[in-house]
Amino acid sequence: MNLSGVAMRNLASRPLRSTLTALGIGVAVASFIALVCTARGVTDSWLRYLADRGTHLIGVRKGTVDFFSGSIEQATVAEVRGMEGVAAVAGELVGIVSLEDRVLVAVGWDRTEYLWDQVPLASGALPAPAQRRGAALGEDLAELLGKGVGDNVRINGRDFVVTGIVRPMGPLSRNSVVMALPTMQDFLERPGKVNILELRVRDSTDKERLAALKQRLNERFPDLRFYETGELAEQNYMARFLRVFTWTVSWIALFMGALVTMNTLLMSVTERTYDLGVLAAIGWPPGRILAMVLIEGVVLGAVGCVVGSLLGLGVLRLLAGLPMLRGIMAPAVSGWVFVEATGAALGVGLVGALYPAWRAVRLNPVDALRYE
Amino acid sequence: MRWPVDECIVAVQGVTKSYDAGRVVALREATLHVGRGEFVAIMGPSGSGKSTLLNMMSGLDAPTVGRVLFEGAEPRGRRAWSRIRARRIGYVFQRFNLLATLNARQNVELAMFGVVAGAGERRRRAEALLERVGLTHRATHRPCELSVGERQRVAIARGLANEPVVLLADEPTGNLDSASSESVLALLTEVHARSGATLVVVTHDAEIAARAARRVRMLDGRIVGAETGGTP
Numbered sequence: 001m002n003l004s005g006v007a008m009r010n011l012a013s014r015p016l017r018s019t020l021t022a023l024g025i026g027v028a029v030a031s032f033i034a035l036v037c038t039a040r041g042v043t044d045s046w047l048r049y050l051a052d053r054g055t056h057l058i059g060v061r062k063g064t065v066d067f068f069s070g071s072i073e074q075a076t077v078a079e080v081r082g083m084e085g086v087a088a089v090a091g092e093l094v095g096i097v098s099l100e101d102r103v104l105v106a107v108g109w110d111r112t113e114y115l116w117d118q119v120p121l122a123s124g125a126l127p128a129p130a131q132r133r134g135a136a137l138g139e140d141l142a143e144l145l146g147k148g149v150g151d152n153v154r155i156n157g158r159d160f161v162v163t164g165i166v167r168p169m170g171p172l173s174r175n176s177v178v179m180a181l182p183t184m185q186d187f188l189e190r191p192g193k194v195n196i197l198e199l200r201v202r203d204s205t206d207k208e209r210l211a212a213l214k215q216r217l218n219e220r221f222p223d224l225r226f227y228e229t230g231e232l233a234e235q236n237y238m239a240r241f242l243r244v245f246t247w248t249v250s251w252i253a254l255f256m257g258a259l260v261t262m263n264t265l266l267m268s269v270t271e272r273t274y275d276l277g278v279l280a281a282i283g284w285p286p287g288r289i290l291a292m293v294l295i296e297g298v299v300l301g302a303v304g305c306v307v308g309s310l311l312g313l314g315v316l317r318l319l320a321g322l323p324m325l326r327g328i329m330a331p332a333v334s335g336w337v338f339v340e341a342t343g344a345a346l347g348v349g350l351v352g353a354l355y356p357a358w359r360a361v362r363l364n365p366v367d368a369l370r371y372e
Numbered sequence: 373m374r375w376p377v378d379e380c381i382v383a384v385q386g387v388t389k390s391y392d393a394g395r396v397v398a399l400r401e402a403t404l405h406v407g408r409g410e411f412v413a414i415m416g417p418s419g420s421g422k423s424t425l426l427n428m429m430s431g432l433d434a435p436t437v438g439r440v441l442f443e444g445a446e447p448r449g450r451r452a453w454s455r456i457r458a459r460r461i462g463y464v465f466q467r468f469n470l471l472a473t474l475n476a477r478q479n480v481e482l483a484m485f486g487v488v489a490g491a492g493e494r495r496r497r498a499e500a501l502l503e504r505v506g507l508t509h510r511a512t513h514r515p516c517e518l519s520v521g522e523r524q525r526v527a528i529a530r531g532l533a534n535e536p537v538v539l540l541a542d543e544p545t546g547n548l549d550s551a552s553s554e555s556v557l558a559l560l561t562e563v564h565a566r567s568g569a570t571l572v573v574v575t576h577d578a579e580i581a582a583r584a585a586r587r588v589r590m591l592d593g594r595i596v597g598a599e600t601g602g603t604p
Contacts, residue, residue: 001481002491006474013473278469281432282483282530283458285451366433369469 003288007295014268021264022303028257029308029345032250033337034315039246040332043232043239050229053118056204057214058232059197062225068094071193072224074181077113080197083220085213087202090115091194093184099155099177100145106135106155106177108184115198119178124149124164127180136164136178144175156187197224254348257304261297261352269293269356276360277368286361293357294350301349305342312341380444381538381570382406382429387438389424389593394436398424400593401438408537411564411571413581416590422574425590426542429572430461443537458487462531462569464560466543468523470515476502476526477511483533501529505559521552528559538570539563545577553577 011018050058059080061070077091090113097106109115111129119126119136127134135155137147142165147153151162155177166178185191199217203209210228217226232239269276279289316331382405389399399421406412406429414422427433428440431453439446442460447453457463462483470479480498481491488494502511505525515523524544531539541560545553557580564571573580581587589597 001474001478001494003485005491006482009473009478274469275471278471279482280454281430281457281463281465281469283454283456283461283487283534284482284485285454285458288486364433366427369432369465 003292004295004299007292007299010268010272010292011296011299017264017267018300021260021300022307024260025257025301025304025345025348026307026311028253028348029305029341030311030315031253032344033309033312033341034319034331035246035250035253036337036340037312037316037331037333038319039242040334040337041330042242044332045330047229047232050198050232053115053198054200055198055229056201056210057199057217057226058229059199059217059221059224059226061195062223067196068096070195071190072195072197074192074194076221076224077110077194077197080199080217080221083213083217085202085209087200088114089200090198091181092196092198093181093188093190093194094196095184095188097156097177097187099141099153102141102175104141104175104177106179106184106187108179108181108187110181114200120167122165122167124162126178127163127183129180129182131161131163131180132183132186133158133160134163134179134183135160136166137162138166138176138178139168141175141177158187197226199226250344254344257345257348258352261300261349262355264300265293265297265353265356266359268296269360272360273363273368276363277365277370280363280365281369290357290361293360294353297349297351297353297357298346299349300352301345301347304349305345308345309338309341379407380405381408381410381442382572383441383444384425384428385439385441387425387428387435387440389421389428389433390436398593399428399435402428402593402595403438404429404588404595406538406570406572409568409570411561411583411585412573413584413587414572414574414590415576415581415587419592420590421593422590423542424593425595426540426572426574429538430457430463430540432457458483459534460537462533462536462539464524464527464531464539464541464544466546468515468520468527468547470523470526470530472515475512475514476507476518476522476529479515479526480530480533483530487534497533498529501532502526504532505529519552521548521555524548524552524556525559528556528563532563532567535567536569538572541571541573541575543574543576545575545580557583 060067061072064070074091077089080086081089091110092115093108095106096103116126122139126136142148145153147162149162149164153160153162185193201210201213214226214228276289316333320331384402384404387399387402388397390397402425414425416422424433428435431447442456447456477495477498480501481494484494484497488497499511502508505528507522507525510518510522518526544560545556548556560571561583563569573584575581586598586600588595
């Protein structure tokens with residue numbers, strides 16, 4: 001028997017409480033994994049969506065909190081197209097709309113631009129320019145609504161005809177609506193405006209040239225801000241907000257886990273006052289008693305980590321399967337998040353055990369031996 | 373009896389112990405020198421300060437006034453006393469003080485942590501000690517599955533785990549029936565005789581006291597007398 005063995009036996013002697021505490025840490029770890037993977041999934045979905053379309057640079061209105069709220073003159077598209085190194089430019093107007101009883105993303109593209117040509121269709125066609133009340137639906141959305149080509153849908157209270165069903169181009173497009181740019185401009189009452197510029201460059205593999213082009217664009221259009229697609233997760237306010245929110249909620253969950261551990265070990269230390277007195281009486285130094293209680297906390301954290309990882313994976317699987325979320329996010333599960341979760345769980349156990357361990361060390365052996 | 377410093381293993385010098393801001397005085401100016409290999413019985417009625425004196429001798433409690441020397445030096449702080457209790461002192465309690473969640477062998481092993489390296493060696497030595505106290509067949513039993521006499525023998529095995537130079541026993545037969553008392557007493561005296569360890573026993577039992585080389589009497593926190601002789 002070694003010190004870990006003693007700690008394990010202490011935990012095993014109160015099986016229900018130890019199990020519940022490990023479960024408490026597990027819930028915190030599961031929350032951490034689910035939130036972090038979900039948030040990363042949202043960002044990754046967006047980046048993948050852009051990458052799949054061959055977009056290398058994104059231009060948005062400088063200073064806007066989210067990309068949808070800014071406005072860019074549609075004429076800017078032609079100016080950007082004329083810049084050296086730019087292969088293609090598409091202006092798009094993206095907004096949030098209500099369709100039937102759902103809130104989702106709608107995009108308006110100009111038929112003459114590269115994005116339009118790339119839309120893969122499962123059936124039907126994209127709306128014709130004259131077809132001002134036509135819209136193509138993402139495949140999952142159409143399936144959820146039970147709509148097909150030729151059916152009517154109500155978007156923001158107006159009747160539209162489904163002209164086509166769009167195959168997914170990344171998770172975001174599964175539940176989105178595609179319209180012709182003029183329809184979208186009319187719809188959002190933003191005539192002659194777009195809110196995002198998507199650019200393809202001639203040689204995207206040359207990072208220096210890409211960076212140089214970005215710099216020239218930012219200098220030429222000081223009211224706009226151009227990003228490489230990979231930078232969006234770092235630079236975009238909403239992405240940053242999502243990250244901060246995720247970490248805040250995760251840390252609250254982990255803090256609660258630490259409190260649960262502390263509560264359990266405090267009760268355990270109080271109940272074992274006599275035993276701790278015995279250990280001190282037979283010559284256990286304060287450091288070893290401290291280590292024993294800390295090991296108990298770490299063991300609780302480790303068990304909680306295993307439980308939480310499995311629980312977190314289950315939650316993510318559940319979320320990914322929900323039809324209403326299928327088009328919005330696909331959880332990004334990586335090995336690294338489990339490394340983080342393991343560190344967090346062990347940290348939670350250790351932090352939760354610190355105060356009880358200190359209490360255990362502070363006990364006067366004679367008083368402890370009198371404890372009943 | 374005064375012992376030369378090199379022969380004195382534990383020296384309690386003018387120790388007073390008070391609690392509750394001096395309102396309760398458990399020990400008053402106690403002075404006691406115990407020599408190497410000596411068998412001392414500390415006697416007195418309940419509340420006379422016997423256990424407090426024993427706690428001072430083992431460093432479990434600190435004097436309010438005075439000092440305690442162990443092997444000629446005054447240990448400072450809990451860590452120093454912990455080290456001495458682990459390596460030089462064996463302690464046997466009236467209530468056995470075994471951990472309920474561990475079996476007999478594991479309770480003995482506990483005392484060897486930090487002194488005997490390796491879990492396998494600790495286990496081997498614990499089994500040998502249990503054999504010495506006649507409990508090989510009870511090694512895997514928890515305290516609640518043992519008789520009170522067996523529990524006390526496990527506690528003695530634990531006290532002997534690190535071959536102490538001093539064995540302190542606080543009412544070791546206080547909770548035992550006469551047969552178990554005799555068995556435990558025989559074991560303690562045999563350990564004392566064979567190992568040459570100093571044995572200090574707090575007891576009400578005149579029969580134990582009669583076997584001690586010296587009997588120290590206490591009353592109201594004071595050492596009121598000592599007598600030598602007996603059949604150690």
